[in-house]
Amino acid sequence: MAISGYDCSEHSLGWTYKVQSYYQASANITIEKDPLSEDVHADICVIGGGYTGLSTALYLAKNGIKVVVLEANKLASGASGANGGQVSGGMRRDQFYLEKTLGFTKAKTLWTIGENAKMHVNSLIDEYQIECDYKSGIAHPNHKQKFCDESKAYVDYMNQTYEYKDISYIDDSQMREMTGSDTYYGGSYDKSEAQLHPLNYALGIAKAALNLGVNIYENSRVISYKEQQGSMNVQCSKGSVIADRVVLACNGYLGALEKRLDAKILPMNNYIIATKPLSEETVRRINPRDIAFADSRFVVNYFRLSADKRLLFGGGENYSTSLSNRILPIVTKPLTVVYPFLKDVQIDYAWGGKLAITMNRLPYFKSLFGGKVLSAQGYSGQGVALASYAGKIIADKVCDSGDVFDVISNISIPSFPGGRLLRSPTMKIGMAYGAILDRI
Ligand SMILES: Cc1cc2nc3c(=O)[nH]c(=O)nc-3n(C[C@H](O)[C@H](O)[C@H](O)COP(=O)(O)OP(=O)(O)OC[C@H]3O[C@@H](n4cnc5c(N)ncnc54)[C@H](O)[C@@H]3O)c2cc1C
Numbered sequence: 001m002a003i004s005g006y007d008c009s010e011h012s013l014g015w016t017y018k019v020q021s022y023y024q025a026s027a028n029i030t031i032e033k034d035p036l037s038e039d040v041h042a043d044i045c046v047i048g049g050g051y052t053g054l055s056t057a058l059y060l061a062k063n064g065i066k067v068v069v070l071e072a073n074k075l076a077s078g079a080s081g082a083n084g085g086q087v088s089g090g091m092r093r094d095q096f097y098l099e100k101t102l103g104f105t106k107a108k109t110l111w112t113i114g115e116n117a118k119m120h121v122n123s124l125i126d127e128y129q130i131e132c133d134y135k136s137g138i139a140h141p142n143h144k145q146k147f148c149d150e151s152k153a154y155v156d157y158m159n160q161t162y163e164y165k166d167i168s169y170i171d172d173s174q175m176r177e178m179t180g181s182d183t184y185y186g187g188s189y190d191k192s193e194a195q196l197h198p199l200n201y202a203l204g205i206a207k208a209a210l211n212l213g214v215n216i217y218e219n220s221r222v223i224s225y226k227e228q229q230g231s232m233n234v235q236c237s238k239g240s241v242i243a244d245r246v247v248l249a250c251n252g253y254l255g256a257l258e259k260r261l262d263a264k265i266l267p268m269n270n271y272i273i274a275t276k277p278l279s280e281e282t283v284r285r286i287n288p289r290d291i292a293f294a295d296s297r298f299v300v301n302y303f304r305l306s307a308d309k310r311l312l313f314g315g316g317e318n319y320s321t322s323l324s325n326r327i328l329p330i331v332t333k334p335l336t337v338v339y340p341f342l343k344d345v346q347i348d349y350a351w352g353g354k355l356a357i358t359m360n361r362l363p364y365f366k367s368l369f370g371g372k373v374l375s376a377q378g379y380s381g382q383g384v385a386l387a388s389y390a391g392k393i394i395a396d397k398v399c400d401s402g403d404v405f406d407v408i409s410n411i412s413i414p415s416f417p418g419g420r421l422l423r424s425p426t427m428k429i430g431m432a433y434g435a436i437l438d439r440i
Pocket of ligand 1: 081249253272
């Protein structure tokens with residue numbers, strides 16, 4: 001579970017905070033669905049009720065396909081209801097990296113997919129009138145001056161070669177004014193990247209899917225699935241779904257359900273805190289333009305203001321099987337590096353979620369059982385746009401009306417070294433090294 005409930009913990013400064021997502025506390029839609037308790041039939045069975053699963057269900061239903069969604073917990077209780085809410089463009093790695101490793105043509109194709117994903121968020125919000133506090137603009141401040149030349153070169157390159165004009169270079173003093181933090185140097189600003197309330201966005205997609213007749217079951221963990229007499233048999237503890245095809249949309253929560261994907265994706269935990277609503281003066285100081293930030297660190301710090309002017313600050317990660325409840329030490333460390341003057345700020349909520357990364361940070365789409373199972377995961381921390389677009393890509397594949405699924409699944413994703421048992425410790429060492437580089 002991304003959300004650890006309503007536990008209250010006391011801080012040494014005397015205030016209490018909830019080990020619960022702020023998004024859950026400010027959700028504007030309530031959806032309650034019964035668990036699966038019988039054997040049902042559907043054209044497609046979607047496993048996982050986050051952005052990937054819900055948008056797949058929505059687009060399939062739009063095409064008249066009978067869909068059942070099985071969610072192990074509550075809808076969007078995974079990363080989709082817990083994330084930083086940053087709507088980024090392109091892929092998790094920049095075009096310099098993608099061109100170097102994949103060549104210009106594939107890199108350009110991935111850029112276009114990422115941009116379509118970013119714009120697709122707006123179309124969903126507009127079409128289904130999803131109220132999710134959407135606001136434009138993400139700045140990417142550098143925590144080291146030596147990165148600034150590369151940022152400048154990247155902005156020029158994107159402006160010219162990709163004719164992408166939404167990104168601009170921000171110098172040291174402008175960036176310090178934008179962030180209210182003198183730990184940062186220059187960086188880039190992308191005016192068409194955005195931020196939103198991730199849970200309300202997910203629940204808005206769910207509501208639209210329900211209105212189109214999708215059957216959703218919560219608290220219905222899939223234990224196993226197999227091919228049986230030409231169909232797929234998906235088993236929960238108190239019922240089953242017989243479907244023509246299955247869509248696997250479990251990302252960081254996949255666990256042992258499909259071991260064939262193990263080598264390519266690695267789950268990791270990431271954490272966020274929400275402060276109490278800040279004074280107008282502090283808001284003006286730390287974020288006068290009310291935009292979102294994602295910095296240049298290997299373990300990225302990302303932060304923005306909520307609609308009620310709390311600082312939502314994410315940073316710090318680990319790889320343990322379960323999420324930590326001792327979140328404050330993990331997140332306040334980077335928070336006080338960026339904003340030392342907020343070291344005693346009252347924190348009202350602290351929570352975490354699991355995402356899935358791939359070795360080259362590109363999404364991992366895979367067709368299994370001769371196309372009877374389609375799987376999409378590994379958005380590597382960039383799933384607000386990509387995962388909610390994945391649903392359209394999967395539905396297009398099912399309806400034979402698009403080839404983007406094949407384009408993505410043909411991109412080579414290296415395996416993590418160490419196999420299922422050792423990939424986590426091996427990556428821990430790699431990530432710890434990256435975190436050390438952040439500090440020196
Ligand atoms: C703390 C955090 C911050 C992040 N910040 C950002 C950000 O700012 N911008 C961005 O673009 N991305 C961000 N991400 C990543 C983004 O949230 C994910 O990429 C995206 O939500 C993935 O959506 P999904 O639907 O594929 O997976 P999820 O939302 O994780 O959904 C998977 C679902 O599958 C269910 N499930 C698993 N196993 C089973 C089973 N056996 N049976 C039934 N159901 C099952 C789970 O319960 C879960 O609800 C962040 C992630 C985290 C954790």
